[in-house]
Amino acid sequence: MVPRVDVTVDSPRRLYLVGFMGAGKSTVGRTLADRLGWDFVELDAEIEGVAGRTIPAIFREEGEPAFRDLEHRVLRRVSRREPPCVVACGGGVPLSERNRRILMETGLPVHLMVRPETVLERLDQDGSRPLLPGGDRREERLKRLWQERQDAYNAFDRSVVTDDRSVDDVVDRVLALLDGIGT
């Protein structure tokens, strides 16, 4: 059994995991929430619940701008929910200024870093991301998207590299970041 970790953070006990698709936000987030004894919230699942449809269906039927609007509204709602909780954010959440403001003002955002090569390996057969369709331009598309997003992800000063690391290792490193706060 994995020991619980007590965190003495006075500042909002709401941890946001951000980063590119395939960074491991959901997997790490679940384990992290278990270790802390906090709730786990998966933003994409919340969006699907509100919309009554899957993310690919929302993209297909309403387009990306409508998805981003919904994503923002759901993020705002989650940011007002009673802490403590760990929130795994979809990869596009930090792209807008209004979302970055929510993340920074209502919790502690941590960037899970991942190289594009690792994303390709981790999401090899995964066809569930509308922004990363299969086909021979997948790699090129992924690398372009990854590059375009680095400034937005780098807006957060706490980050953990996830490449070549186990989930437990990444979780320990995120917990170490929390440890220095409010203690």
Ligand code: S3P
């Ligand atoms: C997106 C990432 C996805 C999901 C949607 C858009 C993005 O979440 O929100 O497909 O723009 O990077 P994950 O990062 O959990 O894959």
